[in-house]
Structures are given as structure tokens and as C-alpha cells.
Amino acid sequence: MTDLVALADTIKAWGRELGFADLRIADVDLSHREAGFQAWLDKGYHGEMDYMASHGMKRARPAELVPGTVRVITVRMPYLPRATAPDWREREEGRGADGSAAVVSLYARGRDYHKVLRARLQQLAGRIEKEIGAFGYRVFTDSAPVMEVALAEKSGLGWRGKHTLLLNREAGSMFFLGELFTDLALPVDAPVTPHCGQCSSCIDVCPTQAIVAPYELDARRCISYLTIELKGSIPVELRSLIGNRVYGCDDCQLYCPWNKFAQTSTLPDFDARHGLGSASLIGLLNWSEDDFNRNTEGSAIRRIGHERWLRNMAVGLGNAAATHKGDAEIVAALQARLEHPSELVREHVAWALAQHS
Numbered sequence: 001m002t003d004l005v006a007l008a009d010t011i012k013a014w015g016r017e018l019g020f021a022d023l024r025i026a027d028v029d030l031s032h033r034e035a036g037f038q039a040w041l042d043k044g045y046h047g048e049m050d051y052m053a054s055h056g057m058k059r060a061r062p063a064e065l066v067p068g069t070v071r072v073i074t075v076r077m078p079y080l081p082r083a084t085a086p087d088w089r090e091r092e093e094g095r096g097a098d099g100s101a102a103v104v105s106l107y108a109r110g111r112d113y114h115k116v117l118r119a120r121l122q123q124l125a126g127r128i129e130k131e132i133g134a135f136g137y138r139v140f141t142d143s144a145p146v147m148e149v150a151l152a153e154k155s156g157l158g159w160r161g162k163h164t165l166l167l168n169r170e171a172g173s174m175f176f177l178g179e180l181f182t183d184l185a186l187p188v189d190a191p192v193t194p195h196c197g198q199c200s201s202c203i204d205v206c207p208t209q210a211i212v213a214p215y216e217l218d219a220r221r222c223i224s225y226l227t228i229e230l231k232g233s234i235p236v237e238l239r240s241l242i243g244n245r246v247y248g249c250d251d252c253q254l255y256c257p258w259n260k261f262a263q264t265s266t267l268p269d270f271d272a273r274h275g276l277g278s279a280s281l282i283g284l285l286n287w288s289e290d291d292f293n294r295n296t297e298g299s300a301i302r303r304i305g306h307e308r309w310l311r312n313m314a315v316g317l318g319n320a321a322a323t324h325k326g327d328a329e330i331v332a333a334l335q336a337r338l339e340h341p342s343e344l345v346r347e348h349v350a351w352a353l354a355q356h357s
Helices: 003-016 031-042 057-061 087-095 113-132 148-155 200-205 225-228 236-242 257-261 281-285 289-295 302-319 329-333 345-357
Strands: 024-027 071-079 137-140 175-182 211-213 245-247
Touching: 003 024, 003 071, 003 113, 024 148, 031 057, 071 113, 071 148, 113 137, 113 175, 148 175, 225 236, 225 245, 225 302, 236 302, 245 302, 281 302, 281 329, 289 302, 302 329, 302 345, 329 345
Parallel strands: none
Antiparallel strands: 024 071, 071 175, 137 175
């Protein structure tokens, strides 16, 4: 046991060297989450995300997902770009109010986080293996049926906020999570006390009221789901609520008091690429498919494809009518996409033009 305590301390030190802001250890008992997860699925809140239900309760049973697992090493890594100004929240709120701006979630402006975290978790596993010899492990980053927030909460990385994201007193919520499942019986860390109290800022500010109750999210109404996960047409009744958010949504985090403590990344990987921190809706609508593929290489954005990218831009430009109704440049940009081969794109462009008529 003494050796495992020393090994856990060493692993945590290695994790910090690899760019993780914190690293904790949890056991694999998530039975207390099973009933809530099943109830969430039964309500259909996962929408078209069939993968949320396809693995049964393996999501809450790490030892079934990866046989032999007895511990999960959880990590967090901040993603605010290195050049982020102290008043970043006010600046982001300003862009959200600018009808001509295209707002891409902060986490998606740089390199694909899956690649960054997975590679560094793999390096961490390699260091452990070099130290103790072969051992059983598997790394995850927002992939496979893993209850990331529940594991991070159990390990003491933070607590689950009312918006369902993990919160940390020293770092808010602007960070990625990753996991290393292992067969090493390392000593576990204690959970922390929740600190949301009576605050309901995230619930109150959600543009589509997707947070239907504290700690309960109807993904079908969430802008991140609508702009990323949803493959087809965005429900007409929700389009005007999306505003100019074209890939994800940060509102529940921007208005969370704990994010005054959000930390900037130490890595260049999460610096904004291709002007995505200051892009205009027209500029991004004008990306050809080749432009899209080139500019999203190595980015999480690539997964939605050019068709859904144009769909999202069209909705944003339709909503720009609130402040730029009938703007000639906007109308011309939309009209240039009216004959697009995709029916999905044509439908949303036609809707957008109707907003300007």
C-alpha cells in the first residue's frame, strides 16, 4: 500500500508536467448515478444521440466497459487561449450581442481536444509503464460510454454544477476532462463539497431554457446539441433563440460566477485558429467546402461537415435581422447559397432570407 501511495503521488506530479492542471483518483462505483441516468434516457432528453443509450448501463459501470478496471485517474486541462484577456467574459458577451459576429464556443477554436488530451494521457500511461512495468489501462477523452463528470466529481476534481458541467473553486468550468482506466489499486481521493448554493444564473440565462431543472438538461433544446449533434433540420421554433451561436454555446458558463476564476491554457494547442475568435457570419458562410476542410483540419469542428456548417451560418444570419434587417451584404451572401445542392442548406437559407424580408 505504501508503494501505491508513493506511485499515486508520482503520477500526479507527472500529470502536472504533462499540462494537466489537476489529477485525482476515483474508484469505479457509480451505482448512485444509474437511476438518474436511466430516467434521463426515458424522458428522451438525449435526442438523436443514440450512443447515449446503446451501451446500457456500461456508462455507469467502468469495470464492465474495461474489464479489470478498479480505479479511474481523472484529469482536467484548461482551454482558454493563452492570450485571453481578464475581461474575456465581457468580450464574449459583447460578441454574442453583435448580430454580424459568428460565435464559436471557446473550446472549439483551437486544436481538437480529443487529440491533445488523449496523447498526453497516453504519455502518462507510458511513464507509469516505464516505472512499474506492464499494467492494464485505457484512456478516454469525451469518448466511449464514460460518465466523465460523475467520475471527476467522485475523485474530487470538482462538483457537478446545475448546468451539469463540472465546477472547480479555483478554475470554474472552462476545462476539458480525461480519464485513464486502470487495474492499479491506487488510493482514492475524496470528493469536494458542492458550492452552487441558491445560485441559478446558468438556468436563468440559457437562451433555449434547456436546463429544465437544476442538474437536468434536455439536450434536445441545448444549442450545443442543435448546432453540433443534430444532423437534420433545426426546429423552427428554436432557431430564433440560437442567435449567432454557430458552434456550441458558452452562455451557461459565461454567466456562472465561478468562472471569474477560469484559468488560461499553458499550451498553444487551444489558441484560436483561422480567426475563429473574431469571425463574422458572412465570412464563415462564404467558406467553400475546400475552405472548411482545410481550416478545420485537426479541429473538433470538422465532425459536423460543411453542410451543417452552412446550416448553422444561415440560422445565425437569419437572426441577424434583429439588428441588421434587410442588410444588403447579408441578403446577397444568403442568396448566393440558395441553389446549394443540399436541401438542408437551402431550407435554412430560405428561412434566413424570410427573416430579412
